Amino acid sequence: MQATRLPNGVRVLSEELAELPSVTVGIWVENGSRYERPDQAGISHFLEHLFFKGTERRTAADIAEEIDAVGGVLNAFTGKEYTCYYGKVLPDHLPLALDLLADIFTHSRFAAEEIERERSVIVQEISQVEDTPDDYVHELFNLAFWPGHPLSRPIAGTAESVGRFSRDDFLSFLDVRYRPDRILITGAGNLRHDELVSVAARSFGELGGRASLVDGGPPQPQAGVWVHEKGLEQVHLCLGAPGIAQGDADRYAAHLLNLAIGGGMSSRLFQEIRERRGKAYTVYSFLASYLDVGYVGVYVGTSAEWVREVVEVIRGELGRVVREGLAEAELARVKNQMKGNMLLGLETSDSRMSRIAKNEIYFGRDVSIEEVARGIDGVRNEDIVHVAKRLFRPGTLALTVLGDLRGEKLNDQVLHE
Template sequence: MIQKSVIGNGVRILTEAMPQVVSSSIGIWVENGSRYEEPAENGTSHFIEHLLFKGTKKRTAAQIAEAFDAVGGVLNAFTGKEYTCYYAKVLGKDLEMATEVLADIFLESVFDPAEIERERQVVLQEISQAEDTPDDFIHDLFTENFWKGHPLALPIFGSTETVNKIDREQLTSFMAARYRSSRVFIAAAGQVEHERLTAKCAGLFGGVAGDGKVEKFSPPVDRPLVLNREKNLEQAHICIGGPGISQSHRLRYAAYVLNTALGGGMSSRLFQEVREKRGRVYSIYSFISSFIDSGYFGVYAGTNPEWVDEVLEVTIAELRKVERDGLEPAELARAKSQLQGNMLLGMESTDSRMNRLARNEIYFRRDVSMDELSAGIEAVTNDNIVELASSWFQPDKLAMVLLGDLKGRKIGRDVFAPLA
């Protein structure tokens, strides 16, 4: 059963009781991420996420870690484009302790100058690691250029330049402006009693101030470019993408089904055609990235430089087939079944349930039940698939980034000509 309450200052409490499990997952969610940063602030949200584990007025960093290690629990956090989450997973009997420690790091972190400098080096290493991982880095490269100049194009980690300039005053003022009650909620799933947790959170989080900075934002403008980036790598990495849809778009269920059938698993068209039949890649997949008001779809592949033309040709041909004909009836049914099975399997853990609660709150402000999700997927028709593919796979709107040892060779927009 899913329940929601709002305490006096506006902080929301969402729970889903799962009596059949022994664990509890709880997260403090802040509707703030890299999207809400100015260019000079880029990386501040992520830096704050790191620092909240480095000591409070009552606990040292070691004592925070020991509290969870002592009960076999997990304490962690992550930052996205539109939200940040601080979460814990523990046995149900330890939920109160987890809630108290999370509240302590969230409200009472000291931002010690020495810790800021130490953690700055950790974040810089994280940036370097991402840039040294080409199959990850190409996604940042694509977004940065496809939505150039927009906050959604900025990397979550920030850059070496911006992170080196972040100081304590910037961190504390940024947090004070954005970690406000209207943007904060607590989500918990598993062994949890809603009324008890709400009362506990009212005491712990009742002092969170409201009336923070009002964010004004607009959707990004797409830039259908082709970028050839030389880098000394064994493989050539390819990312093709174009305008997608928002989280709440009317065709979102069709997008899930199309993505699954096109490149969402071992039976998908791209995997079968490019890897299984030709052996030209180890990894190829499609994906969708959706946000409050916008999104993009993409296809990633990593291949030997001499096979780039063939991989592109086959990939574009598969996009063309879907745009023209959609999916075969058996293929459509299999994609729906795969999605529904993955959805149900993913809901067996308390952390997955906690995440689902939170994402529904951020993007829909209500619970989207499993039955509603399943019905939405089941209702997708091949006409929906063709409608979506026809809007996505337009050659004049597509963009592409190639990363690797291209030997000075430049691939241009004519690669998309078969879609015309």
């Protein structure tokens, strides 16, 4: 991995992989929904959409036609703590991808008519999530677990907040947040670092200023039970607890524990809830980590009459790992699973590009694959027990339920029975 910092603070990072048949370049901005005020909820995501709606020399159709003409991909995504605009092409078409990315990032028009059209699109996107209960229950869990904090809010915002934004709001937000000290240019695949630096300097070297800091620190978790009645065939539930930050010293043990609990078909909860009891089709655990905070949880889609039983099974498994950790063979299995997932997930240029950027954002340096593998291999069962005790402390569990409980009443007692 090679890294260069331009005089204005823009960071350029790349990994030259001549054996890959593709190349991916991304413009990352250390800005996401976490850095929005309540009245700005969803503005980062809205902006991401608008960057593809026309520049001073290209219409939205021109942008789409040019990347389609070479079989490439030009896309973007917004997270809680970053936004990425990226292009993936064959090596011969890298100049085009770089030109398109630079053009949309520095010369987008944000035309009034495009803003209104995209406003309607985003409202439909928000509605789609609300009509997808296995996604929506996660948003409801976040809102209840971290009340009042930007990390709890949906990335897309709400129909109400999205309906308020004006063109001036977008331009003001760009002026405050899209500054060179928050921008990374990352590339991976069949490319040359010096050429990427040259393009970055030409396209982004004139940007100036520094981004304003607006984050007020980590959220305070809220334990308890929240029930959202809705006429659905299934009941969807998320049961979670405070987790760890991205750079936490216990991160390898936490990820291994997550895999053992619900990270695949061989995991404890999948085997017990689905395979042995037949109480769910979908069951998995998850670990969400940010700069200074995180949470761990379990999702299950089940029937109303089985909710209490499912919660009891989950709590039982959490208690067991706190007391015992993992068996020797189980720990060895999830270590191999985690390393295999990592390596298989890095077979493409876009995944390599993302790895470079996230390492810079969360660690400020390259974290090699070899370093990660050593960290995984170094975890012992006492480390698993230690992190399990950290994560699943008494009185910290939170449960969000979405669906038709058919008269079943749930309260905090379900977390203590």
